[in-house]
Amino acid sequence: xxxxRIEIKxxxxxxxxxxxxxxxxxxxxxxRCDVLRLYNKIVIIESSRTTTNPNPLKQHNSTFYxxxxxxxxxxxxxxxxxxxxxxxxxxxYLGSPREKYQSLGQxxxxxxxxxxxxxxxxQAIAPPKAALLLEETVRGRAVLYAITHxxxxxxxxxxxxxxxxxxxxxxxxxxxxxxxxxxxxxxxVLRDHIQKSPQLFPLSLQYVSSLTTSKIRPxxxxxQMLQNNHATVxxxxxxxxxxxxxxxxxxxxxYRDSLSVRTAHLNQxxxxxxxxxxxxxxxxxxxxxxxxVLSTLCVKYMYFVRNKIAHxxxxxxxxxxxxxxxxxxxIQWLIPILEMLVIDLVNISDTF
Numbered sequence: 377x378x379x380x381r382i383e384i385k386x387x388x389x390x391x392x393x394x395x396x397x398x399x400x401x402x403x404x405x406x407x408r409c410d411v412l413r414l415y416n417k418i419v420i421i422e423s424s425r426t427t428t429n430p431n432p433l434k435q436h437n438s439t440f441y442x443x444x445x446x447x448x449x450x451x452x453x454x455x456x457x458x459x460x461x462x463x464x465x466x467x468x469y470l471g472s473p474r475e476k477y478q479s480l481g482q483x484x485x486x487x488x489x490x491x492x493x494x495x496x497x498x499q500a501i502a503p504p505k506a507a508l509l510l511e512e513t514v515r516g517r518a519v520l521y522a523i524t525h526x527x528x529x530x531x532x533x534x535x536x537x538x539x540x541x542x543x544x545x546x547x548x549x550x551x552x553x554x555x556x557x558x559x560x561x562x563x564x565v566l567r568d569h570i571q572k573s574p575q576l577f578p579l580s581l582q583y584v585s586s587l588t589t590s591k592i593r594p595x596x597x598x599x600q601m602l603q604n605n606h607a608t609v610x611x612x613x614x615x616x617x618x619x620x621x622x623x624x625x626x627x628x629x630x631y632r633d634s635l636s637v638r639t640a641h642l643n644q645x646x647x648x649x650x651x652x653x654x655x656x657x658x659x660x661x662x663x664x665x666x667x668x669v670l671s672t673l674c675v676k677y678m679y680f681v682r683n684k685i686a687h688x689x690x691x692x693x694x695x696x697x698x699x700x701x702x703x704x705x706x707i708q709w710l711i712p713i714l715e716m717l718v719i720d721l722v723n724i725s726d727t728f
Contacts, residue, residue, distance in 0.1 A: 381467045382421040382444060384451070386459040392417050395454040396503070400443055400510040410443050412510070416455055419447045433464065433480065440466075446510055448488055449523045453506040458493040458531070461485055493531035500579060500719045508725055515728040518552030521545070526718055535707045536685065542714045543682045546674075549721040552728045563679065567671040574667045576724050580716035584669045589626045592669075595709040598634050601680045612641040618676070619651050624668035625659045632659065674717050678710055 393416045399409035400421075410423040421443055433441060444464070452458075460482065468476040489495070501523075509520035522545040529541035547559075554565035574581055606615040615638060619631050632655045635642070642648045 379424045379469045380422070380440070381469075382419075382423075382440070382447075383463070383465045383467075384419040384421075384444065384447060384461060385463040385465070386417055386419075386451075387462045388417045388459050390416060396450060396507065398507060398510065400446055401512045402439055412443075412447055412450075414447065414451050414454060416459070419451050421447055433466075445524070446520060449509060449520060449527065450506060452489065452495060452527055453498050453501055453523060454503060456495045456498045458489040458491055458495055460487055460491060489527060489531040495527070495530055497530065497715065497719070498527075500716075500723075502723050505723050505725055515552050515725050518548045518728065519722060519725050521548040522718060522722060526715075526722075529715075535704055535711060539707045539711055539714070540682070540685060542711065542718060543678070545718045546714060546721070549718065549725065552725070553721065559679070563675045567675050570667045570671045576727075577667075577670065577717065577720045579723075580670050580674075580713060580720050581666045583713055583716045584673065585666045587626065587669060589629045592626060592673075593630055593633075595706050596630070596677060597681075597706070598630055598677075599637050601677060602634055602637050604680060605676075606638055606641065609641040609644050612638065612645050612647060616642065616645070616647040616651060620654055622665075622668045622672065623658050623663045624665040625662050627668050627672050628655045628658050628663075631655065670713070670717065673710070673713055678714060681706070681710065 394414070395416060396412065396414040398412055400412055402408050402410070408424070410421050413420045423443070433444070448461075463479060463481050464485065465477070465479045470476060506519070506523065508516050509523060510516065525541045525545035525548070529538045529545070532538035532541060550562045550566045553569065554562035556562045556565060570577055602615065606612060619628070622628055622631070632652075635648075635651070639648065642651065
């Protein structure tokens with residue numbers, strides 16, 4: 377049996393501080409674990425293997441590589457500072473006097489984050505929930521993938537890149553939560569979960585609670601979304617159902633002021649009278665339901681925005697020429713809402 381010791385050393389001038397210790401299960405194995413010890417200066421992974429890999433850092437599907445990725449992700453969540461990796465050293469003990477040693481220094485390494493990255497938002501992640509990324513389970517992989525994209529989003533210079541990475545994090549989490557195959561089905565499950573258990577989403581709901589109709593509406597291409605998502609009369613019933621699910625007056629006021637772009641379709645299925653009655657009731661009562669705002673913005677509207685970017689339905693954002701374009705302002709306004717929802721989902725990932 378061969379054993380190995382992986383040391384990931386960080387540039388850190390502070391006194392040595394312990395961040396975490398625990399086990400990481402091997403992929404496809406419930407019997408064996410690697411031992412992890414995380415400090416602000418160094419991460420140590422100790423393991424035993426029946427086989428060794430001659431160059432583990434270049435084998436992206438190897439257990440060695442995945443354990444290193446897990447350890448670095450957990451390190452940044454616990455440390456919350458963009459410490460550069462100074463060295464990765466791997467010692468493989470092959471039996472008797474034989475020993476193999478590899479070392480990669482800063483000049484050989486591509487850093488995960490730059491020194492200027494602001495990782496302070498990671499302090500909102502509960503450490504025990506972040507540690508789930510060490511599991512070899514569906515939820516463990518979802519948390520791992522989500523946190524990799526979340527960390528990289530925090531180090532993105534472009535708001536569009538940051539939004540796309542946040543969406544990938546969101547995608548990994550809502551699929552693990554919903555356990556469905558299609559985005560639509562996953563969105564339905566997530567929306568229902570937000571409505572039924574708002575106490576599980578404290579960060580994101582607190583963020584949207586202060587929003588008013590006048591603060592929301594200027595940032596959204598709401599008419600375009602309605603025209604895109606409900607392009608034909610066949611989709612008028614879906615629009616009717618979407619409106620009738622909402623009670624929050626802020627979202628209903630936005631719907632009310634945009635219905636003219638789909639009035640003809642809604643009239644064809646006799647949907648306008650119940651819609652107008654529903655809107656009048658809750659706008660008159662000034663009904664507040666923050667879960668409506670959160671699910672509408674993140675699950676419905678941001679999916680529209682993300683698809684326009686990912687499916688090349690718009691010119692590349694680099695052709696906006698001017699700083700602070702309308703599309704850039706929109707993306708920057710949406711990012712913190714999605715970021716809070718991603719962290720809320722990580723914090724309930726033990727329930728997946």
